[in-house]
Structure formats: structure tokens, C-alpha cells
Amino acid sequence: MPRMKSAAELEEFRQQILAQRDADQPCFTLCSGSACHATGCGPVAAAVEQELEKQGLTGKVRFRRTGCHGFCEQGPVAVIYPEGICYLKVKPEDVAEIITETIVNKKVVDRLLYVDPTTGEKATLENEIPFYKHQQRLILGLNLEIDPQSLEDYLAAGGYQALVKALFEMTPEQVVGEVKEAGLRGRGGAGFPSGVKWDFARNAPGEQKYVVVNCDEGDPGAYMDRSLMEGNPYAVLEGLMIGAYAIGASEGYVYIRQEYPLAVENLEVAIARAEEHGLLGQDILGSGFDFTVKVHRGAGAFICGEETSLLKSLEGMPGEPNARPPFPAIKGLWNKPTNINNVETWSNIPLIINRGAEFFNAIGTEGSKGTKIFSLVGKVNNTGLVEVPMGATLRDIIFKIGGGIPGDKAFKAVQTGGPSGGCLPADLLDTQVDFDELTRAGAMMGSGGMIVMDEDTCLVDLARYFLGFLSDESCGKCTPCREGIRQMLKILTRITNGQGKEGDIERLQDLAETTRGASLCALGKTAPNPVLSTLKHFRDEYEAHIHDQRCPSLSCKQLIAFHIDPEKCRACGACLRKCPAEAIDGGKKRIHVIDQDKCTRCGSCLDACPAAFGAVGKLSGEPVPAPVPEEQRAIG
Amino acid sequence: MNELLPQPEHDHFRAKAAASEHPRELIIDLLRAIQEHHGWVPDEGVELTAEILGLSPLQVEEIATFYDKIFRRPVGRKVIHYCDSICCWATGGEQVAAHLQQKLGIGPGETTADGAFTLLPSCCLGACGDAPAMMIELKLYGRLTPEKIDAALEKEKD
Ligand code: FES
Numbered sequence: 105m106p107r108m109k110s111a112a113e114l115e116e117f118r119q120q121i122l123a124q125r126d127a128d129q130p131c132f133t134l135c136s137g138s139a140c141h142a143t144g145c146g147p148v149a150a151a152v153e154q155e156l157e158k159q160g161l162t163g164k165v166r167f168r169r170t171g172c173h174g175f176c177e178q179g180p181v182a183v184i185y186p187e188g189i190c191y192l193k194v195k196p197e198d199v200a201e202i203i204t205e206t207i208v209n210k211k212v213v214d215r216l217l218y219v220d221p222t223t224g225e226k227a228t229l230e231n232e233i234p235f236y237k238h239q240q241r242l243i244l245g246l247n248l249e250i251d252p253q254s255l256e257d258y259l260a261a262g263g264y265q266a267l268v269k270a271l272f273e274m275t276p277e278q279v280v281g282e283v284k285e286a287g288l289r290g291r292g293g294a295g296f297p298s299g300v301k302w303d304f305a306r307n308a309p310g311e312q313k314y315v316v317v318n319c320d321e322g323d324p325g326a327y328m329d330r331s332l333m334e335g336n337p338y339a340v341l342e343g344l345m346i347g348a349y350a351i352g353a354s355e356g357y358v359y360i361r362q363e364y365p366l367a368v369e370n371l372e373v374a375i376a377r378a379e380e381h382g383l384l385g386q387d388i389l390g391s392g393f394d395f396t397v398k399v400h401r402g403a404g405a406f407i408c409g410e411e412t413s414l415l416k417s418l419e420g421m422p423g424e425p426n427a428r429p430p431f432p433a434i435k436g437l438w439n440k441p442t443n444i445n446n447v448e449t450w451s452n453i454p455l456i457i458n459r460g461a462e463f464f465n466a467i468g469t470e471g472s473k474g475t476k477i478f479s480l481v482g483k484v485n486n487t488g489l490v491e492v493p494m495g496a497t498l499r500d501i502i503f504k505i506g507g508g509i510p511g512d513k514a515f516k517a518v519q520t521g522g523p524s525g526g527c528l529p530a531d532l533l534d535t536q537v538d539f540d541e542l543t544r545a546g547a548m549m550g551s552g553g554m555i556v557m558d559e560d561t562c563l564v565d566l567a568r569y570f571l572g573f574l575s576d577e578s579c580g581k582c583t584p585c586r587e588g589i590r591q592m593l594k595i596l597t598r599i600t601n602g603q604g605k606e607g608d609i610e611r612l613q614d615l616a617e618t619t620r621g622a623s624l625c626a627l628g629k630t631a632p633n634p635v636l637s638t639l640k641h642f643r644d645e646y647e648a649h650i651h652d653q654r655c656p657s658l659s660c661k662q663l664i665a666f667h668i669d670p671e672k673c674r675a676c677g678a679c680l681r682k683c684p685a686e687a688i689d690g691g692k693k694r695i696h697v698i699d700q701d702k703c704t705r706c707g708s709c710l711d712a713c714p715a716a717f718g719a720v721g722k723l724s725g726e727p728v729p730a731p732v733p734e735e736q737r738a739i740g
Numbered sequence: 741m742n743e744l745l746p747q748p749e750h751d752h753f754r755a756k757a758a759a760s761e762h763p764r765e766l767i768i769d770l771l772r773a774i775q776e777h778h779g780w781v782p783d784e785g786v787e788l789t790a791e792i793l794g795l796s797p798l799q800v801e802e803i804a805t806f807y808d809k810i811f812r813r814p815v816g817r818k819v820i821h822y823c824d825s826i827c828c829w830a831t832g833g834e835q836v837a838a839h840l841q842q843k844l845g846i847g848p849g850e851t852t853a854d855g856a857f858t859l860l861p862s863c864c865l866g867a868c869g870d871a872p873a874m875m876i877e878l879k880l881y882g883r884l885t886p887e888k889i890d891a892a893l894e895k896e897k898d
Contacts, residue, residue: 138867138880176869324825324864362772362809363821363865365878403768403807404863420764420793422806438762481827481868488869523826553868555826569829577863706835 107382110390111268117381118259125260130165130207131185132156133248134194137172137334138366145169145180151196155203165207168257171247171335171370174489175235178218183230183248190230191216221485221507235486238504240467242475243451244328244491247335252370255377258338264383266457270346271391274457279350280306283453285461287473292318292446293521293550294626295472295539301443304433305351308441313353315344316437316444318414319360319367320402323522324573325553328477328489329447333360333367336451337374341384341397343453348395351443356397359414362404371399410625411444413579424579446551448477468494472538476552480506483513483558492537499533502556513558516657517641520555521548523570524630526637527563546637548630562659563642564649568596570634578627585628588619592635601662604650612639654725661705664724668709670695670732672719675739679709679720695737700728744774744785753792763793767803771810780811808860816851816858818896821875825864828872836872837861839886843893856897 108114132152136145149169156162173181178192184206191202191213198216205211218227220234227233250257258264270279284299305313317340319329333340344356360368375397378384386394400418415437417423436442452474456464465473472494478501481487485507492501498518502508509515517527526547528535535545542549557566571593580586592615595608616632623629639646648654655663668679673695680688680696687703690696698709713720745753753770757763770792774785781804790797804810822837837848840859844852851858867873870882874889876896881888
């Protein structure tokens with residue numbers, strides 16, 4: 105296919121593709137995002153190809169490897185079209201059966217269907233599964249329909265219609281106006297209105313301007329940008345081009361973390377294909393608009409997710425933040441006006457232009473429009489990526505979509521907004537996901553990490569953990585951030601070690617306020633959040649650690665002890681064999697006893713003790729009962 | 741010693757630098773290319789980068805040391821990056837780290853005596869749905885258990 109030179113040629117090409125496709129043709133789709141690669145979709149894919157060949161179906165049955173479907177907990181996920189039958193946790197040995205039964209004989213393979221853990225009911229179609237049913241997948245949904253490297257698939261799904269509309273029916277001002285009116289706010293964390301930001305860059309003086317995609321999602325616990333870039337790179341490119349047209353930029357950069365090799369690969373293929381077809385380069389579709397894009401791979405450093413440091417890193421400078429203003433919109437990359445948005449934000453643009461601002465701003469709340477993708481992870485049954493309209497409650501996300509907490513444990517808190525976000529307790533579960541609501545509740549939208557904790561997670565230890573992370577990642581340029589974090593970390597470490605002092609809580613509070621007020625960039629300004637939010641909602645846990653040397657979650661190693669209940673021990677020896685520290689004394693028909701001095705509190709004994717006996721227990725804040733004297737240890 | 745950069749790549753970067761308005765933007769790509777061929781970036785690699793891009797070695801050094809995935813010291817044939825971020829931490833990441841250290845007999849930042857593996861902690865690998873996770877070079881391993889770790893190490897050692 106030569107370069108297309110007009111919108112009409114593009115449309116003709118799309119029609120050709122659609123004409124060749126038969127909606128009733130069977131199609132085996134397999135999610136092949138990084139997560140499913142890690143759980144083994146590679147061998148499954150090989151099995152599909154082999155089996156199709158063996159049954160003489162190659163060419164008759166389409167095989168499509170798509171990006172992430174989001175239901176990572178149950179991956180690899182296979183969906184069989186035209187029926188849309190969804191099979192979970194597919195293994196290579198299941199493939200022949202799926203092809204023979206479902207594709208050839210049109211029967212459902214029962215054992216691979218989703219089973220509702222509470223009702224025991226099976227679901228055949230993807231949207232019958234509660235995980236999907238309660239979502240609104242405007243952005244992620246396309247991941248299921250396309251092979252990320254196939255321009256044809258993207259065009260068949262309506263791709264590049266938004267670009268054509270922007271280039272031929274709208275002025276740049278109108279494009280900016282549409283995005284403003286849609287009420288789109290940046291999905292990377294700050295929630296700044298994207299249209300307003302575009303306007304700054306658009307109005308900034310200068311011939312040369314840049315647009316940048318931030319795919320350096322450093323926020324631990326959030327991986328939607330990876331899935332979007334891996335699963336639908338054309339949509340990111342299309343959004344970026346529309347932004348470039350609106351702002352007046354002719355060059356773009358995509359900054360991707362080096363940990364995302366599949367995202368790099370798929371994007372590079374997409375760029376090459378778009379170039380071949382005249383969807384990148386000079387005079388795109390005869391509109392007079394020129395645009396080229398370069399991919400830049402990062403090399404590690406969390407801070408580069410921050411806008412100004414990311415731009416520094418693109419320039420080949422150390423990625424340290426600059427004081428703002430000047431904002432990148434005025435002086436960004438190589439001091440030229442630059443607009444930078446994250447992957448999810450750019451992915452929303454084609455939708456807004458296609459469907460219009462009114463469609464978009466009808467979804468969501470007063471202050472937050474559209475949908476938001478969250479990565480639902482931690483102690484929740486259905487981990488994965490979920491997309492919900494703004495305004496959905498945390499409870500709906502965690503319980504309806506996420507299926508609640510595994511193993512009868514109680515929900516304790518949900519952490520949103522990455523390391524500098526906050527933790528919300530059970531009584532705030534009805535909080536709506538909305539930029540302002542979450543901030544009011546003491547958390548943050550952030551880039552969409554939602555980490556669920558159950559009763560076993562100690563929140564003081566969590567705060568300690570987060571500050572440890574932030575102290576490694578702080579670039580050290582400004583003192584309040586560097587020292588504030590370090591001091592808070594010291595106190596928190598002390599508390600979790602059982603050496604908390606009176607006044608520690610107040611000291612933490614003071615340090616948190618100072619760090620928040622005086623740091624230069626967002627990392628420092630938000631670093632105290634984990635401390636402040638856990639102090640606000642779980643102050644009693646801090647107090648228990650400090651006053652009673654007790655960890656209520658039975659998790660801080662220095663504050664707990666393992667103990668074998670002599671009444672329950674059946675001398676099976678399971679714990680003794682597993683103990684890596686040789687801290688357990690016991691023998692045949694003898695009650696086992698843990699030597700507290702040797703014990704490293706790894707918990708292996710607790711895991712090893714058969715549930716029927718349940719002899720090993722955890723203690724905190726109370727003395728360990730004295731061991732049974734040697735001569736009384738025989739079990740009769 | 742391996743050559744720092746094969747001739748075709750060498751030429752490729754020279755051409756790219758000459759065509760670029762800001763050759764400096766190639767710094768990480770070039771350092772990474774050297775690392776891919778040589779395993780790590782020795783002083784001569786820094787000097788070569790500086791020379792190709794028209795910078796001083798000091799300017800290159802500053803970048804090389806800022807980014808933790810550019811190695812300025814020799815590393816094993818494969819680098820293991822285990823995630824120490826929140827989801828992995830909350831799902832037993834510390835045990836993963838402990839098991840790796842015990843199995844390989846090295847601490848974080850060290851290389852096994854046979855030169856097979858270097859062990860490094862890493863920030864979130866974006867595999868949070870499959871926590872706890874690690875990457876060996878660019879291959880991702882998720883939902884780790886001691887057994888899965890052993891199998892991965894077995895498979896990756898060459
Ligand atoms: S937290 Fe470990 S992969 Fe994201």
C-alpha cells in the first residue's frame with residue numbers, strides 16, 4: 105500500500121479492509137499483554153497456531169493476539185468470535201479442545217468458563233462476568249478488538265476517523281475548544297484540565313513546538329499506560345497527532361520506560377506502518393499538516409515520570425526537576441513550548457473528537473469527566489485493569505468488580521495515587537473516584553493505582569515502606585524533600601521496630617507539613633501524604649506500636665512472636681522441617697517448641713502447620729508463654 | 741574484551757548524530773547500545789559516546805551514573821531485576837528477594853561467582869497484576885513462588 109494522499113483514499117482503504125472481513129468468520133483471540141506473557145500465553149499461542157494448521161483451519165479461522173484484556177488474575181484470556189465466548193486461564197493443552205468443540209462444533213467448553221465464586225454460576229460471555237459487567241470500557245475496550253501491530257485492525261475499528269475530522273473539519277482552535285469543553289483532565293496524576301494546558305502551549309510564542317507522551321509511569325502499582333501502549337499504540341499516536349495539530353507542533357516524542365519492551369516494540373511497529381501509509385510524515389493525507397515522532401527509551405529513575413525531569417531526560421540531561429514556572433508549555437523541550445500528557449490522556453483524545461465533547465462530558469461527575477482506568481491490585485480477588493466512569497465508588501470497584509477480599513479476611517484500607525497518595529479506611533469506601541473527592545478524602549487520584557489491603561497489612565509499616573521508596577527516588581536537589589523524607593523514615597523505622605517514643609506522632613506531623621510546604625517538585629510536595637493519611641485514619645495503630653509495643657496487624661517483625669500451642673501440637677514435624685533457622689525443637693511424639701532467640705519470624709512454621717491442627721499462632725504486645733518443660737513434652 | 745560497538749552501529753549513531761539538531765538526545769541510546777554489546781559501559785564507552793556526540797566525557801559520565809539501568813561496572817551475563825514496589829511488597833516480595841539471595845548466594849547489587857547473574861532491586865515493573873514479579877533481562881516472570889523462581893533461574897542460566 106503506497107502512502108495515502110487524501111482522506112478519501114484512507115476511507116477507501118478502510119472500506120477495502122472491511123469488505124474483506126466477514127463478521128461471521130471464527131476468530132480465536134488471545135490476550136498477549138506483558139502480564140499474560142508472564143503467565144504463559146506464549147506456549148498457548150504456539151499451540152493455537154499448530155492446532156489450526158493440524159485441523160486444516162489456517163486461513164479459515166483468524167487468530168488474533170491482542171493487548172491486555174484487563175482480567176490479569178484469570179489470564180491468559182481467550183475470546184472466541186463471533187459468539188464472544190470467553191475462556192479463562194487457558195493452557196496449551198486446552199487449545200485443541202477449544203478449537204474442536206467451540207470453533208468447529210459450536211459448543212461451549214464448560215470447564216474453562218468463569219465461575220462466580222459466590223453463586224457458582226457460570227458466565228459464557230465476557231460481559232456477563234461481574235468483573236467486566238460493571239465497567240465502562242471506552243478506552244480499554246478496543247484492546248480486545250485489535251492486534252496492536254495491525255494498522256488494518258485499527259482502521260477496521262474506526263481508527264483515524266478522529267484525525268480526519270480534526271484535520272479537515274476543524275480548526276486548531278476548535279480542537280482545543282472541544283477538549284476544553286469535554287472537561288478532560290490529565291490522567292497522569294495532577295488532574296490539570298488538558299484543554300487549558302493545550303491552550304497555553306498553543307498561545308506560547310515560537311515557531312517550533314513539541315508534543316510528548318509520558319509513558320514512564322513510575323507510580324508503583326499502576327500499569328494502565330503499559331497496557332494501553334502495548335495494546336493500542338495507534339490510538340495513542342492518533343491522539344498525539346490531534347494534539348500536535350491543535351497546538352501547532354510538528355514533532356513529537358514518546359518516552360517509554362525500558363522495563364516495557366513490548367510497548368516499545370508495538371509502538372515502533374505502529375510508527376513504521378503509519379509512516380508507510382502516509383499517516384505520519386509530510387503533508388499528512390494532503391492536509392498540509394506535517395508530523396514525525398521519535399521513541400525514547402528511559403533507563404531507570406522514578407523521578408523521570410515528573411514532567412520537567414522527563415523533558416530534561418529527553419534532552420540527554422540528568423532527569424532532575426526544574427522549578428516551575430516557567431511551565432513546559434512556555435519553555436519545555438530545548439526551551440520550546442511543549443505539551444506533555446500521559447498515555448491514558450492521549451488515548452482519550454480520539455474518543456472526544458469522534459463522539460464530541462457532549463458525549464464525553466455527560467459521563468462522570470461535576471468536576472471529573474469521562475472514564476478512568478485503575479489498576480486494581482493487592483488483596484482483592486479479581487486483580488486487573490478496570491475502567492469505570494468517574495464517580496463510581498471505591499466500594500463498587502473493590503467489591504462489585506474486584507469481587508472483594510480473598511479468604512474471609514476483612515478489608516482494611518485502599519491506597520490510591522501511588523507512593524505519594526493516601527490510604528482510605530472502610531468508612532470511606534463510598535467515596536467517589538473523582539479528582540477532587542479523592543483529594544478531599546485525603547488520598548489522590550494519581551495515575552490510577554488502587555492497592556487493596558486486608559487486615560494483615562500494617563499501615564505504619566506501609567508508611568515506612570513508602571517513605572523508604574521515596575527517599576531512594578528523591579533526586580536530593582532540594583533540602584526539604586531530601587531531609588524531610590529521611591527524618592520521617594527514621595522515625596517510622598523506629599516505631600515499626602518497637603522503639604517508638606512519646607512525641608513521635610507530633611514530630612512526624614511537623615516534618616510532614618514542612619516537607620509538603622517547602623519542596624520544589626511534586627515528588628517532595630506529596631511525599632508526606634502516606635504519613636499524613638495513615639496518621640489521620642489509623643492513628644490507633646501508631647499508638648499501639650509506640651505505647652504498647654504491639655502491632656495490631658501482627659505484621660511488624662520486631663513486634664511479633666510465633667508460638668506453638670502445646671495443647672494443639674500433634675508433633676507432625678511439618679514446622680520443624682520448614683524452619684530455615686533451626687529454631688524449632690521437637691521430635692517424634694514430642695511437643696514442638698520455638699526457640700525465640702533463634703526465630704527470625706519468617707512465618708514458615710505458621711504456613712507449614714496443617715490447618716487441621718492450627719497449633720502455630722502469632723502474638724504481639726503480650727509475653728510469649730514460657731515453653732513447656734522438657735520432661736512434660738511427650739505426647740501420650 | 742568485546743568490541744565496544746560493532747561498526748554498523750557505530751556508523752548508524754554517527755549518522756544520526758550528524759543529522760540531529762540536538763545530538764545530546766542520543767546519549768542514553770548510545771550508552772545502551774554499548775551496554776548491549778559489551779555487557780556494561782567501561783570508561784572507553786563513555787569516551788566513545790562523548791566523542792560521537794561532541795560532548796565532554798564528564799557530561800556523559802553525569803548521565804551514565806544518574807540512570808540506574810546503565811551499568812558502569814561489570815555485571816553478570818544476565819541481570820535479575822526483582823520488584824520491590826508496593827504490590828510486590830504487599831504480596832510477599834521480601835520473601836522473593838530473600839529466596840533469590842539465598843539461592844544465588846549473593847546480596848543485592850552483587851554478581852554470582854560464575855558470572856551468570858547480577859541481582860538488582862527494581863522499582864515497579866508494571867506487572868502489579870501478577871505480583872510478586874521479577875525480570876531477567878527483559879523477560880518478565882510473575883506470581884513468583886520459590887518453585888517458580890528456581891525454575892526461572894534454571895531456564896535462564898546459560
Ligand atoms: S509493584 Fe511490583 S510490578 Fe508493580
